[in-house]
Ligand SMILES: Nc1nc2c(ncn2[C@@H]2O[C@H](COP(=O)(O)OP(=O)(O)OP(=O)(O)O)[C@@H](O)[C@H]2O)c(=O)[nH]1
């Protein structure tokens with residue numbers, strides 16, 4: 001527990017609870033990333049492909065996150081939309097070395113932002129271009145262009161390059177998400 005966490009717990013200040021939906025194609029690194037965000041005592045050693053979804057928790061200085069870590073496999077993607085209504089934010093993970101499937105990730109993103117439960121709702125979207133350590137990975141600028149992110153006018157969004165194995169890039173993204181959520185009335 002950090003000093004701030006200790007202080008808030010001594011003072012009995014409860015952190016704001018938020019629900020976040022973590023989506024993206026299978027093998028993009030969602031579960032590895034969420035595992036990395038958890039306190040080291042709660043981390044698993046072995047990450048296996050997610051079946052359906054799993055519910056995970058981690059906290060930052062002022063927020064307590066409940067993350068729905070969805071499976072990205074084709075047969076489970078139809079589950080995502082059932083969680084849009086209760087989510088206050090989205091984490092969308094892209095494998096920046098999987099060039100062939102960026103077009104598939106783009107289709108899934110379009111389905112997300114045009115969905116009736118998402119379209120008119122204030123819902124920040126944090127994109128991670130993950131696996132930045134792989135030599136043939138694309139830069140986040142290139143991924144952003146290929147995904148057409150500049151066309152997203154209805155949502156605030158942010159993109160960060162990450163390495164979920166080491167945790168590099170995760171703090172920048174989560175700090176942005178925390179600022180967005182703190183500015184929302186909930
Ligand atoms: N090199 C590298 N490998 C990564 C990184 N992040 C995840 N991986 C690996 O990618 C594979 C898939 O990771 P998962 O976290 O299971 O991916 P997922 O998005 O949760 O996949 P589903 O649950 O099937 O949707 C694993 O072998 C991870 O070790 C990264 O940043 N760099």
Ligand SMILES: [Mg+2]
Nearest residue numbers: 030031049050
């Ligand atoms: Mg997973």
